[in-house]
Amino acid sequence: MYDVAIIGSGPAGISAAINLKVLGKNFIWLSSRAVSKKVGQAPLIKNYPGLPDVTGGELAWTFKNHIESMNIKIQEKVVTGVYDTGGKFTLLAGEEQFEAKTVILCTGVETVKSLEDEESFVGRGVSYCATCDGFLYRDKTVAVLCTDKKFEHEVEFLAELSKKTYVFPMYQGYEIKSPNAEIVLKNPVKVSGGLKLEKVHFKGGELDVDGLFILKGAISPSALVHGLETQGGRIAVKRDLSTNIAGIFAAGDCTGSPYQYAKAVGEGNVAAHSAVEYLSVNK
Amino acid sequence: MYDVAIIGSGPAGISAAINLKVLGKNFIWLSSRAVSKKVGQAPLIKNYPGLPDVTGGELAWTFKNHIESMNIKIQEKVVTGVYDTGGKFTLLAGEEQFEAKTVILCTGVETVKSLEDEESFVGRGVSYCATCDGFLYRDKTVAVLCTDKKFEHEVEFLAELSKKTYVFPMYQGYEIKSPNAEIVLKNPVKVSGGLKLEKVHFKGGELDVDGLFILKGAISPSALVHGLETQGGRIAVKRDLSTNIAGIFAAGDCTGSPYQYAKAVGEGNVAAHSAVEYLSVNK
Helix, strand or coil, X not given: CEEEEEECCXXXXXXXXXXXXXXXXXXXXXXXXXXXXXXXXXXXXXXXXXXXXXXXXXXXXXXXXXXXXCXXXXXXXXXXXXXXXXXXXXXXXXXXXXXXXXXXXXXXXXXXXXXXXXHHHECCCEEXXXXXXXXXXXXXXXXXXXXXXHHHHHHHHHHHHCCEEEEXXXXXXXXXXXXXXXXXXXXXXXXXXXXXXXXEEECCEEEECXXXXXXXXXXXXXXXXCXXXXXXXXXXCCCCCECCCCCEEECCHHHCCCCCHHHHHHHHHHHHHXXXXXXXXXX | CEEEEEECCCHHHHHHHHHHHHCCCCEEEEECCCCCCCHHHCCCECCCCCCCCECHHHHHHHHHHHHHXXXXXXXXXXXXXXXXXXXXXXXXXXXEEEEEEEEEECCCCCCCCXXXXXXXXXXXXXXXXXXXXXXXXXXXXXXXXXXXXXXXXHHHHHHHHCCEEEEEECCCCCCCCCCCEEECCCCEEEEEECCCEEEEXXXXXXXXXXXXXEECCCCCHHHHECCCCEECCEECCCCCCECCCCCEEECCHHHCCCCCHHHHHHHHHHHHHHHHHHHHHCC
């Protein structure tokens, strides 16, 4: 059991990890990437105090160097669910699970827009992890919204076990080989159904399916953590970065604007300190 | 008239200034020191992301370099009062005054403890500026609590015009020459009086005075800004770092713990963005 689990490797997650290391806590750090892709994309950053005129690439390198100098390790895993399991939290990542007393969400802002009604079908046909939930759809019909080449092995896995797999690739240069997979070059916009998911809708049509897998690096916070309070799609936090769920904290872009490196780094620092304070009170 | 006035030169003030410069705002930056003394005092900082293992001195130098590279100027002045003067704020600094549409308070945590009942006598005998209020005490008896050698010229000024000036020096190596100044080697702890100040109390005694001048770099926020809401001595702020007074924002240690560089830098960033948003709405 870890003291803290950090999810996400943007500036907020990096700052939280550095602080937990300094504070001597036993933590696990999970993210879909070693360092958030978005950090490296900024052309020129002028307002990160202490590092004038750095490119995003340089800042990413500098952060990575800082983490490595402290011997902090990140595990490249996509967390697909966080569950309150009585005085602790269980995090699902593929077929693995991890337990922690507190969680710091540094999941950034989704770059993949959620589908209409997506969240209301989570657990009733919508899933974010093929290896976790694929077995539920043996010999059934599924659709997969695949946002990145690196998830293609999950698509193949689903194509193997399902009766039929429709694939919506959201990127260029896809290579999906299974004869059981049918590529659909449309943008899904909505899901619908009754007690269970029945249809995936796109402009000009729809498909009847038993399940929809949405494979993306960042899952919307309220889909990731059941009951998490959000405001306008961002996690609602107090000044100490606690959320409405005791023991869960959030930092960085996922808590709202301004979407800035310094703001995220500051919040990672505060969230780490708040988690440590929470641990000292809730032994 | 400035768009923004920043008060204080710690990490929060530095971050706010850098952001206002990037955002193209017309601002004035006032502080009792070029770079906050406390920044340089930390022995080793491990948790400022991007700058692993820097000393406080190195971080102060790096911040100073960043500011200078952007051609940002700071004015070394002690602000002794911020007044709402109808749709704008007037800041008093010695005999000068400045006007700004918004104010960002980055005044840090007081290192000089307030005296008991000090704040209730502000404007009724307690003053923070000899050159501003000295004339009120011509041929009267005053006491001066002087916290730093650099304020000695204000002590001399008071000694010249008063009937009698008692001086409490709070540092080693004082050099106060006026024959009209009497050094008192005691620690004042309390003030008292009726409608106006009458006494300064210290352990084992008291002095009858007409006025008390407290000369220090950082004045408590609620003494600096009339009506500013505080909680446990720290400025009460919302998530966007606005205070209870529209147009006044706060960032850094003055808003409360954790007292951390990254937290202060993050808050300076957010406060600058919030001030700019406020300006765009309240034209």
